[in-house]
Amino acid sequence: MRLLLDSCVWGRARFDLTAAGHDVVWTGDWPEDPGDESILAYAHKESRVLVTLDKDFGELAIIRGMTHSGIIRIVDVSAVRQASVCIAVLKRYAEELLAGAIITTTEHRVRVRLER
Numbered sequence: 001m002r003l004l005l006d007s008c009v010w011g012r013a014r015f016d017l018t019a020a021g022h023d024v025v026w027t028g029d030w031p032e033d034p035g036d037e038s039i040l041a042y043a044h045k046e047s048r049v050l051v052t053l054d055k056d057f058g059e060l061a062i063i064r065g066m067t068h069s070g071i072i073r074i075v076d077v078s079a080v081r082q083a084s085v086c087i088a089v090l091k092r093y094a095e096e097l098l099a100g101a102i103i104t105t106t107e108h109r110v111r112v113r114l115e116r
Helices: 013-019 036-045 056-062 079-098
Strands: 002-005 023-026 049-052 071-074 102-105 110-113
Touching: 002 013, 002 036, 013 023, 013 079, 036 049, 036 056, 049 079, 056 071, 056 102, 071 079, 079 102, 079 110
Parallel strands: 002 023, 002 049, 049 071, 071 102
Antiparallel strands: 102 110
């Protein structure tokens, strides 16, 4: 799957995600932070699922109606576990993400919001 990792996601997570077969771009490699709206627009333009720790992206998508290509929000997961939690979500919910779901996950709980 094509992913865009927000800079708040541990940078080393991209290596585990890439090793698992995903096409990963990390915004931490960008020369500057363009802001949440631009990041979400870039992810959609590139057909990438956005992976973040930041709840603001869900608000942009739900309240402001910004288009997106799926969002995974990781909550209360240590940096070293972020990739493995993300990989588990991608395996189980790939179809929903491709349909534009917003997924909020902890290590032990997953909430899926399907776009209507």
